[in-house]
Amino acid sequence: MLGxxxxxxxxxxxxxxxxxxxxxxxxxxxRSAVVAAAPAQVFAHVYDLGKWQAWSPWxxxxxxxxxxxxxxxxGPGAIMRWAGNEKVGRGAMAITEARPVEALxxxxxxxxxxxxxxxxxxxxxxxxxxxxxxxxxxxxxxFAERLIGTLLGLDLEEMIGQDYERGLANLKAVAExxxxxxxxxxxxxxxxxxxxxx
Numbered sequence: 001m002l003g004x005x006x007x008x009x010x011x012x013x014x015x016x017x018x019x020x021x022x023x024x025x026x027x028x029x030x031r032s033a034v035v036a037a038a039p040a041q042v043f044a045h046v047y048d049l050g051k052w053q054a055w056s057p058w059x060x061x062x063x064x065x066x067x068x069x070x071x072x073x074x075g076p077g078a079i080m081r082w083a084g085n086e087k088v089g090r091g092a093m094a095i096t097e098a099r100p101v102e103a104l105x106x107x108x109x110x111x112x113x114x115x116x117x118x119x120x121x122x123x124x125x126x127x128x129x130x131x132x133x134x135x136x137x138x139x140x141x142x143f144a145e146r147l148i149g150t151l152l153g154l155d156l157e158e159m160i161g162q163d164y165e166r167g168l169a170n171l172k173a174v175a176e177x178x179x180x181x182x183x184x185x186x187x188x189x190x191x192x193x194x195x196x197x198x
Contacts, residue, residue: 029137030164031164031168033133033165035131035172036129037131037178039101039124040101041131041175043102046104046171047095049074049093055170056170058088061087065082065083065084066084069081075095075098076096077094080093089114091111092109092111093120108120108137118137121135122135133168137160
């Protein structure tokens, strides 16, 4: 009897692991918002990594997170490293490509609470007198990540999507507040680094 129960349990576990194994390894998250400001105004707040603290959804989750910059503060080559609490984790982001006032590509390297690399993109499209901002994330998950996510009932698309929605709402508020359009060209020399995240 116990042998039959054990066989049923092992069969169920094998079936579950097999189901996890055939789940898509790639993922994509995308959210959009319309901002009542010109594309140049909105683009500038994303192009300059030093301005992210004003609208990033994670800045309010851990306002004490340590931030450090490398290279220019804006444009390709700009790097921001962070180290925060368990909800923010630790990692780095680097702007790899930019088409001024149109699009931006960033490589995200996570260290904690998990390791991984993904690509996030921003697109800025004129819409009447406004700007439609589209924020997307593309990446892959190994079997272990898919297994843990399934066991914990994590919905990556919903979880990250909620953060993106908050971030876009913050970006909308900041961009619509007005003020002069910040420059969209990197400075001639790297800006001084903030605290070292260690």
